[in-house]
Amino acid sequence: MVFDIKEYRTDKYRNHWCPGCGDFGILSSLINALYELQIDPDNTVVVSGIGCSGKTPHDVNTYGIHTLHGRALPFAIGMKLANPELNVIVTGGDGDGYGIGAGHFVNSGRRNIDILYLVFNNGVYGLTKGQASPTLQRGAKPKSLPLPNINDAVNPIALAIDSGYTFVARGVAYKSKELTQLIKMGIQHKGLAIIDIIQNCPTYYNISDKLKIYEIDKNVCIFKKDFEKFEYEDRKTKEKLSFGPFKQGDIAILPEDKRKELLEAGIVEAYDPVVRYDIEKRNALDEKLIKGEISEDDYKKELEIIENEYKKDLIKKKTQALALSEISNFEVLITGVFFVNPWVPDYEERIRERLPENVREINPAKEIICDSEGKPTTDLTPAYKRFLV
Amino acid sequence: MLENLNINWRLGLMSSEISKKERFFIRGVDAVALGKLKAGCRFQTYYPITPATDESEVLEALSPIYGNRVYQTEDEIAAICAAVGAAEAGVRSSTSTSGPGLCLMVEGFGWASKNESAGFVLTHYQRAGPSTGMPTKTEQGDLKFVLNMAHGDSPRMIVAPGDHIECFYDTFDSFNYSERYQVPVILLIDKNIASNKIVIDGMFDETNLKIDRGKLLSDEELRKIIEEKGSYKRFSFDDEDGISPRTVLGQKGGRYWKTGDESDELGHITEDPELRVKMMDKRMKKLVTAYKEIPLEKKIRCYGPEDAKISIVSWGSTKGAIIDAMRELNWKLYDKSINFLQIKLLEPFPTEDIKKRLEGKEKIVVVEMNYLSEDLRNIGYTSQMGGILKMRTGIEPTNYVVKYNGRPFTRNEIKDSLDYVLTKDKKVVVMTRGI
Numbered sequence: 001m002v003f004d005i006k007e008y009r010t011d012k013y014r015n016h017w018c019p020g021c022g023d024f025g026i027l028s029s030l031i032n033a034l035y036e037l038q039i040d041p042d043n044t045v046v047v048s049g050i051g052c053s054g055k056t057p058h059d060v061n062t063y064g065i066h067t068l069h070g071r072a073l074p075f076a077i078g079m080k081l082a083n084p085e086l087n088v089i090v091t092g093g094d095g096d097g098y099g100i101g102a103g104h105f106v107n108s109g110r111r112n113i114d115i116l117y118l119v120f121n122n123g124v125y126g127l128t129k130g131q132a133s134p135t136l137q138r139g140a141k142p143k144s145l146p147l148p149n150i151n152d153a154v155n156p157i158a159l160a161i162d163s164g165y166t167f168v169a170r171g172v173a174y175k176s177k178e179l180t181q182l183i184k185m186g187i188q189h190k191g192l193a194i195i196d197i198i199q200n201c202p203t204y205y206n207i208s209d210k211l212k213i214y215e216i217d218k219n220v221c222i223f224k225k226d227f228e229k230f231e232y233e234d235r236k237t238k239e240k241l242s243f244g245p246f247k248q249g250d251i252a253i254l255p256e257d258k259r260k261e262l263l264e265a266g267i268v269e270a271y272d273p274v275v276r277y278d279i280e281k282r283n284a285l286d287e288k289l290i291k292g293e294i295s296e297d298d299y300k301k302e303l304e305i306i307e308n309e310y311k312k313d314l315i316k317k318k319t320q321a322l323a324l325s326e327i328s329n330f331e332v333l334i335t336g337v338f339f340v341n342p343w344v345p346d347y348e349e350r351i352r353e354r355l356p357e358n359v360r361e362i363n364p365a366k367e368i369i370c371d372s373e374g375k376p377t378t379d380l381t382p383a384y385k386r387f388l389v
Numbered sequence: 390m391l392e393n394l395n396i397n398w399r400l401g402l403m404s405s406e407i408s409k410k411e412r413f414f415i416r417g418v419d420a421v422a423l424g425k426l427k428a429g430c431r432f433q434t435y436y437p438i439t440p441a442t443d444e445s446e447v448l449e450a451l452s453p454i455y456g457n458r459v460y461q462t463e464d465e466i467a468a469i470c471a472a473v474g475a476a477e478a479g480v481r482s483s484t485s486t487s488g489p490g491l492c493l494m495v496e497g498f499g500w501a502s503k504n505e506s507a508g509f510v511l512t513h514y515q516r517a518g519p520s521t522g523m524p525t526k527t528e529q530g531d532l533k534f535v536l537n538m539a540h541g542d543s544p545r546m547i548v549a550p551g552d553h554i555e556c557f558y559d560t561f562d563s564f565n566y567s568e569r570y571q572v573p574v575i576l577l578i579d580k581n582i583a584s585n586k587i588v589i590d591g592m593f594d595e596t597n598l599k600i601d602r603g604k605l606l607s608d609e610e611l612r613k614i615i616e617e618k619g620s621y622k623r624f625s626f627d628d629e630d631g632i633s634p635r636t637v638l639g640q641k642g643g644r645y646w647k648t649g650d651e652s653d654e655l656g657h658i659t660e661d662p663e664l665r666v667k668m669m670d671k672r673m674k675k676l677v678t679a680y681k682e683i684p685l686e687k688k689i690r691c692y693g694p695e696d697a698k699i700s701i702v703s704w705g706s707t708k709g710a711i712i713d714a715m716r717e718l719n720w721k722l723y724d725k726s727i728n729f730l731q732i733k734l735l736e737p738f739p740t741e742d743i744k745k746r747l748e749g750k751e752k753i754v755v756v757e758m759n760y761l762s763e764d765l766r767n768i769g770y771t772s773q774m775g776g777i778l779k780m781r782t783g784i785e786p787t788n789y790v791v792k793y794n795g796r797p798f799t800r801n802e803i804k805d806s807l808d809y810v811l812t813k814d815k816k817v818v819v820m821t822r823g824i
Contacts, residue, residue, distance in 0.1 A: 010657075042641050047474075050649075058646055058657050063638050065477060066648035066658075067470065068496055074467035078474025078482070079638055081458055082432050086478065086639050107463035351458065359456030362431075365478040365637065367456075369429025370600035378427050382454050384592050386447075387413040 005035040010061045022173030022199025023052055026120055027059055029176045030089070033183035034062070044087040047076040049096035051127050053120035056091040070101030073108045076115055083365035084114075084348045087187065094121040098134040098154050108192060109163025113347040116186040117194045119156065120173075122201040123330060130204030137329065142205035156196045157325035161318055161339050167193035168321065168339040170328065172213060173200065178335060185337065191346045198333055207330050214253050216336025220324065221259050221268035223250045232258055251323050253334065271324070275317045275341040277310045314341065410591035417582035418444035420553045421512055422451070423593070424560025425483055429600060430510070431457040432475040432482035434468040439524045440583040441485040441514045465490040469497035469511070473573075476501075476509040477647070479605075479637030481564050485512035487580075488531065489521060491538070498573060499539030504647045505571040505624070505672065507603060507635060510563045515579040517795040526795025527580035529705055529758040532773040535575050536736060542669070544676050546570065547735040549577045551690075551708030556582060557593045559733070562687060569603035569682075570675045571632055577735065579758070581706040581797045604634040611636060611643050622654040623647070626667060631674030680737040688739035691746060693720040693728030699811075700747055701729045702786065703756040704774055707798055711756060714803035722807055725751070732774070738781045747784050754810055755786040756803065760793050763817045789817045796823025 008031045017023045034044070044062040048054040050069035057064030067075045072090045080088045097105050097119045108117075123136040130144030134154045141148040160168045167189040171179040179197065186193035200208045214220065229244040232255060246252060251271070254262070262268040285302050288294040294302070321339040328334035345353075352360045370376050415423075422444050425433070435445035449459040462468040468484045475482040486494060491513050501509055515531045517523035535547055546566050550559040556578065563574040606614070614634065615621055623645035625633045636643025646656030651668060653659045693715055703711055711729050720727055730746055732739070747753055755775040766789070771779060775786045790806040792798055802820040809815040 042644060043639050045477075045638050055658070058648070061644065063644050064646040064656070065474070066646070066650070067474075068500055068649055071466060071470045071497065074462065074470035075474035075477075077460075077467075078432070078434070078471030078476075079478045081460060081471070082475035082478035082480040082482065083639055103463050104467055107467070354453075355456060356453050359453065362456035364431040364456070364458055364475070364480040365639070367429070367431055367480070369431075369481065370602075374599040374601060376427055376429060376595070376598055376600050378429060378455065380423055380427055380592060380595075383423060383426060383451050384411075384413055386450070387415050387419060389412040389414045389588060 001038060003035065003038055003041065005031065007041060008034050008061050010059055015055045015059050017052060017055070018203045020200065020202035021052065022122060022197075022201070023056070023120060025173035025176050026118065026179065026197055026199065027056060029179040029183055030056070030091075030118065031060065032176070032180040033187060034060075036180065037184055037187060039087055039187065043085065044089065045076075045079055047072050047079065047088065047090045049092040049101060051093035051096050051125065053091050053093040053096065070096050070099070070104065072096065073101060073104040073117065077108065077111070077113050080113055080115055081347070081364070083363060085363065088115045089187070090115060090117045092117070092119055093125075093133070094119060094123065094135045094156070095125045095133040098156055098159070102134070106159070106163045109160065109165045111347045112164060112166055112191045112344050114190055115192055116183070116189070117192070118183070119194065119196045120199055121156065121196050122199045122205055123207070124201050124205040126201045126204055130201070144204055153329070155325050157328065157338050158322050160194045160196075161321055161325075164192070164344070165194045166191035166341045166344050167337070169193075169195045169337045170333075170335050171195050171197045172211075172333060172335050173197055174208075175213070175335065178215070182337070189340070190342070191344060198330065210331050211333055212331065213333045213335060216271050216273070216324075216334060216338070218256045219253050219259060220271040220334065220336075221252055221254060221263065222271060222320065223248055223252065223268050225267060227267055251320055253327070253332075271320070273317065273321065273337045273340050275310070275343060276313045277343045278306050282306050310343065317341070413589050413592070414586055415553060415589060416443065416584055416586050417553050417556050417578060418584070419447055420556035421485070421560045421576070421578070422447040424557040425510075426451065426455055426457065427557075427595065427598065428481060428561045428564040430481040430483050430564060431455070432460070432472065432480045433457065434460045434462055434472045434482075434484045435486070436462050436465045436468045436490060438465075438487045438490045440516065440580050441487045441490065441512065443584065444485045444512060465493035466497060469494040469501075473497060473501045473506050473509055476506050477638050479508075479639075481508040481568070483510040483512065485514065487514045487516050487524075488518050491531065491534070495538045498545070499541065499543055500649050501573040502539060502543035502545055503649060503672070505633070505635075506573055507568045507571040507605070508564060509567055510560070510574045510576055512560070512576045512578065514583040515577065517793070523795045525580070527706070527758065527797055528793060528795060529579055529707075529773070530760070530793070532577070532735065532759070532777070535577055536777070542673065544572050544673055545736060546572050546574045546679060547577055548574060549705045549733055549735050550582070551705060551731055551733070553582060553587050554589070554593070555733070561598055565601040566679065566683075568605065569601050569632075570679045571603065571635065572675055572679075577705065579706050604632055606634050606636050606640075606643065608641060610634070611640065615642060621645070623656050624652060624654045624668065624671070626654060626671060630678040631671045632678065676737045680739070683734060685742060688732075688734040689742055689746070690731040690733060691728060692731070694726045695728065697726040697728035698751040699725055699727045699754065700750045700752070701727060701754050701756055702732065702747070702774065702778060703729070704732045704735065707756050707758065710798040710800045710803050714800035714807075717800065718804060723811055725811060727807070735777070738777065740781045743778070744782045744784065747782070752787045752810065753784065754788045754790060754807070756790040756798070756806075758792050758798070761789050761791045761817050762819070766817050788815065790820065791817065792820040794821050794823060799823075
């Protein structure tokens with residue numbers, strides 16, 4: 001290991017979070033993930049908005065840019081487009097990302113820029129003393145609200161999937177091991193990744209005692225056939241629970257051992273978040289075309305079949321993720337990866353596609369713009385042609 | 390002393406000279422786009438708005454040649470934030486907008502100013518306001534706004550080119566200013582220049598163009614600083630001129646923090662009263678440094694007899710009409726000689742240079758395209774530049790010639806308004822011609 005874990009934490013700054021704040025768990029998971037992946041801190045920037053979460057960059061010993069309320073994503077996108085080699089991680093709160101920054105949240109999805117976005121979601125505006133945030137459910141009454149919340153909550157997972165985020169996950173601040181793993185996956189994902197991280201605000205909205213946490217990998221499954229109602233007794237609590245009946249295609253949250261049993265019996269299948277594309281078939285088809293073994297028309301037909309299969313799977317994966325996100329909230333918390341689509345080109349790829357080969361490799365931030373005497377290197381002659389009378 | 394700078398400002402369409410050189414038909418936005426590329430700007434953001442968008446379209450059309458990135462954002466807030474973010478990565482970056490778009494950019498601009506963003510230029514094409522106003526009509530109504538936009542005291546530089554040719558050179562200089570003084574620079578233009586076309590003979594003369602990247606550290610220089618001082622501090626107090634050496638995102642060993650909060654030398658949040666005062670002093674001092682360093686010809690330009698009794702003071706796109714009128718009058722009216730002072734650098738305001746040239750004048754006539762009425766003047770109001778002149782130099786304009794119907798001044802209007810001023814001593818002349 002080249003970088004020690006200490007390398008990733010600043011020693012000069014200490015944040016102002018309350019004791020017991022979920023932010024501590026997120027911070028240490030982020031640092032662990034950076035360390036485990038041995039990300040070069042000099043080539044990494046953590047960008048944040050405003051709120052308690054906004055202070056995160058000051059505790060991480062990479063480049064740290066603490067921006068404006070709701071604007072972390074545009075700042076981060078500017079950095080990434082200017083220097084595509086940078087590792088860019090954005091941290092922000094629920095009010096920051098889903099409220100004041102909602103426009104940027106949605107539109108960033110359209111571009112699939114290779115950035116990881118961590119949303120610290122606690123249902124309240126903690127830094128301004130606990131007002132209702134966009135993820136707070138109607139009727140909830142955190143400590144500082146004089147009356148219960150009058151607004152409905154947004155569903156950030158569904159919003160992200162619909163906006164075009166290509167890696168969508170949910171974590172929880174206390175489960176550092178799982179969260180570290182999710183952050184690592186998010187960093188490695190090529191494209192726009194979001195992890196909505198449910199956390200406690202011990203001062204204004206304490207949810208830790210209410211939480212029931214289920215993991216997608218351990219508790220979630222999809223029924224392959226119809227299945228009748230069944231009773232289940234929790235081994236620890238001796239609580240009697242009843243499930244079902246289920247129809248084919250139903251998504252269910254089951255106790256871990258029961259899910260395993262049904263999985264082995266072939267009654268359910270595990271939840272698979274990844275959209276499939278038959279790349280092998282596609283490659284073989286492309287090769288056939290190059291070799292002239294297939295006519296253009298037949299190629300188009302075959303390609304359409306592959307593309308249609310992909311579209312079908314995309315719709316299926318989106319639908320199941322949306323359904324799962326609808327049952328996940330502050331009380332019934334489902335963590336893990338909801339949706340991954342590795343087949344959407346990221347923004348950098350799209351830019352490069354539009355540029356001719358000779359300028360495709362330009363990294364705007366590293367372009368030499370003048371010689372040692374300051375003489376500009378840009379030759380405007382070809383540009384003037386556009387304006388010739 | 391007034392200098393007569395014989396520069397080639399001529400509006401091409403009126404030229405009768407036939408040149409053998411290649412000729413180019415350009416708008417103000419084209420001149421700005423070319424200036425940006427020449428300056429090495431490789432990152433432009435925008436959100437569609439009249440008349441600024443044309444500039445970004447030109448830049449995008451040229452991107453297959455230069456590999457420059459043009460990023461269309463979801464709103465002007467994202468446009469300024471992305472451009473300022475890109476500048477952090479070390480690219481010379483810019484955004485361009487008009488009236489309502491600039492209103493949305495204010496918070497981002499404040500952040501850039503507080504964080505000593507370098508290499509960031511904002512082109513602002515003024516159009517008739519307030520609010521949506523008259524989107525396709527011209528005005529010089531945003532001077533007071535750009536001078537003060539963002540809360541708190543924050544440094545910025547403002548450059549106002551007077552014609553298409555100045556647009557090219559001023560755009561080029563603006564990036565140098567931004568990198569040298571580590572402040573966001575506003576290039577203040579208007580619709581009149583943005584969309585009007587002129588013919589230029591040959592390409593712009595590039596012989597004297599020089600890029601100045603200010604205190605941008607090379608890896609070698611950074612290593613030396615760390616060796617000498619033990620660590621690198623982005624907002625170090627060590628430099629007398631208020632400008633700290635800077636690194637860019639991704640640079641080995643140059644890690645820094647930035648925040649909209651007040652910060653210490655490393656860039657971490659602080660509310661310490663002593664640090665606050667020192668940091669404010671450091672940031673604002675850069676204005677003084679720029680004021681002292683920038684050469685005269687880039688601050689003001691003077692035309693006509695230096696010992697004239699009457700001085701016209703103006704800025705921006707009124708230049709053409711004023712010089713045309715004055716040439717026709719041979720720089721005098723009713724035996725009173727007249728000269729013209731064009732202010733190009735609006736912030737830091739060239740106070741002393743202007744004072745020297747305006748003291749002892751019989752009349753100082755401010756000409757600009759924004760609002761004033763006789764009634765308002767009677768209760769202490771001025772036109773926008775008139776007010777700034779008064780505030781910075783203590784010299785009060787004697788007369789104002791204003792226009793706010795969205796149409797540019799004509800040379801006849803300038804002549805007629807001077808006639809009112811000289812024969813009737815009309816304090817506020819409002820011109821209203823144009824269809």
